[in-house]
Amino acid sequence: MAQLREQPHDFDLFQAISLLERAEPDRAAVGTSVGLDEALRLTAQVSHSFAPSDIGALHDSRQPGPPLTLASPVLSLAGPGGPLPTPLSELLLERRRLRDTSGLEFLDIFNQRLLAFLYRSRRKHHLALSAAASDHAPLVRCLDAMASLGRAEGVRGPHGEQVWLRHAGVQGAAPRSMMTLLAVVRDRLGVRFGGKQFVGGWHTLAPDDRARLYSPGSSAPPQAGLGMGMALGARAWDQCAGLALDAPPxxxxxxxxxxPGGKDNAMLTWLVGRHLQSAMQVELKLDLATKPATRLGDRSPVAPRLGLSAWLCSPAGEGASRENATAYAVNQAAAQGAGAHPGAAASHTPGSGGVRRAAHYRQPRFLLAIDAPEGN
Structure with a gap:
C-alpha cells in the first residue's frame, strides 16, 4: 500500500482499485452502492495533455465518504477521449483554474459509476482481481460446471483434497484420453507414469447370466439355448477391460x-476414478530404483509386505558356500515352476563355488480399488 501511495503510476488501474478495495474490507465494494459507503472514490482526470498512465493521482479524500480518491482519464466524459465537445471541456478547465470545480464534480457522479462498472466487469472474469474466495467467482463456477470438477458440490478426495482448477482444460474434454490422465497424475503426484490401453481382464458374470438347468414344466431361460446366450463358466474375458499404469524407478x-494403504495410492485411486467415464480395471505396476534386501524391523527402507515389498535376497557373492548356493537355486527353481516371475530364478554356475547375483526382485502388480467411475 505504501508503494501504491507513493508511486501510483507504476500500477495497473484495475490492480490498484483491487488493492485499495481489499484495504477497506468493512466498506462496500466499488460499484455496488451509492458511492459514499464504498471503499474508494473514483474521479475523472480532465486534461488536454497526454496521459502517461491510467492512474492520474491518488490522494486522501477532501469530502465525506471513502478515505481515498483515485483520479483516472479512463472513460472520462470530458477531455480528449470523452464524448463531450472540446469547447465544453475547455470551459470546465477554465472554471477549475478559477477554483470552481462544481462542473467537474457533477460529471464525476457519472464517471464514478462508469469506471466502477468497467472494473466490476473486468473483475468478473479475472480471478486475481476478486477480493472474495476464488471458489465463489463466476469464472470458477463456470469452469467447475463445464469440466465436472465437483468443487461446488463438495466432492472431496483423500484427506479433504479437491480437484485442482488448472486441470479443467484436460478433464473437460469428452471422451477423456490416456494422455490427459497421465498429465493429471504427473502434475498431482510428481510421478511420470507410463500408460497402456486395452489391457484384457476377466469379468464375473452375474448369477442370472450363467447357464443353468431348468425343469421341463417351466419356460427356458435365454441362457439355455446353444448359440443364443449360453456361457460356460462364471467369467468372461474382455480385451478392453482396463488399462495399466507403469511407474518409473x-x-x-x-x-x-x-x-495399497499409502497416501499416494489413495490419491491415485481417486484421481483415476474421477477421470474414467466407464467402469474399467486399472493395473498399477511399481518399480524400485534401488532393490534393497528385505529386513525385518525399522531398519528396512520399505516395510516388507508379502506380495508387494518383500523379496528373497540373493546369496552372497563368490564367498558363499556351495550348500547355500545350491539350496538357493533349488528354492528359486521351485518358485519359478510354481508360477513365479521368470526373472526371479537364480542362475547357478557349476564349479564356481557360488552363484551369480540373481535378479531376485519382482515388480509388484496390483489393481487399484476402483469399483465404478464417479458421476463425472
Missing amino acids: LQPAQFAALL
Whole structure:
C-alpha cells in the first residue's frame, strides 16, 4: 500500500482499485452502492495533455465518504477521449483554474459509476482481481460446471483434497484420453507414469447370466439355448477391460506411498476414478530404483509386505558356500515352476563355488480399488 501511495503510476488501474478495495474490507465494494459507503472514490482526470498512465493521482479524500480518491482519464466524459465537445471541456478547465470545480464534480457522479462498472466487469472474469474466495467467482463456477470438477458440490478426495482448477482444460474434454490422465497424475503426484490401453481382464458374470438347468414344466431361460446366450463358466474375458499404469524407478518413500494403504495410492485411486467415464480395471505396476534386501524391523527402507515389498535376497557373492548356493537355486527353481516371475530364478554356475547375483526382485502388480467411475 505504501508503494501504491507513493508511486501510483507504476500500477495497473484495475490492480490498484483491487488493492485499495481489499484495504477497506468493512466498506462496500466499488460499484455496488451509492458511492459514499464504498471503499474508494473514483474521479475523472480532465486534461488536454497526454496521459502517461491510467492512474492520474491518488490522494486522501477532501469530502465525506471513502478515505481515498483515485483520479483516472479512463472513460472520462470530458477531455480528449470523452464524448463531450472540446469547447465544453475547455470551459470546465477554465472554471477549475478559477477554483470552481462544481462542473467537474457533477460529471464525476457519472464517471464514478462508469469506471466502477468497467472494473466490476473486468473483475468478473479475472480471478486475481476478486477480493472474495476464488471458489465463489463466476469464472470458477463456470469452469467447475463445464469440466465436472465437483468443487461446488463438495466432492472431496483423500484427506479433504479437491480437484485442482488448472486441470479443467484436460478433464473437460469428452471422451477423456490416456494422455490427459497421465498429465493429471504427473502434475498431482510428481510421478511420470507410463500408460497402456486395452489391457484384457476377466469379468464375473452375474448369477442370472450363467447357464443353468431348468425343469421341463417351466419356460427356458435365454441362457439355455446353444448359440443364443449360453456361457460356460462364471467369467468372461474382455480385451478392453482396463488399462495399466507403469511407474518409473521410484525412491523407497515414493514406492511405499504408492502401495495399497499409502497416501499416494489413495490419491491415485481417486484421481483415476474421477477421470474414467466407464467402469474399467486399472493395473498399477511399481518399480524400485534401488532393490534393497528385505529386513525385518525399522531398519528396512520399505516395510516388507508379502506380495508387494518383500523379496528373497540373493546369496552372497563368490564367498558363499556351495550348500547355500545350491539350496538357493533349488528354492528359486521351485518358485519359478510354481508360477513365479521368470526373472526371479537364480542362475547357478557349476564349479564356481557360488552363484551369480540373481535378479531376485519382482515388480509388484496390483489393481487399484476402483469399483465404478464417479458421476463425472
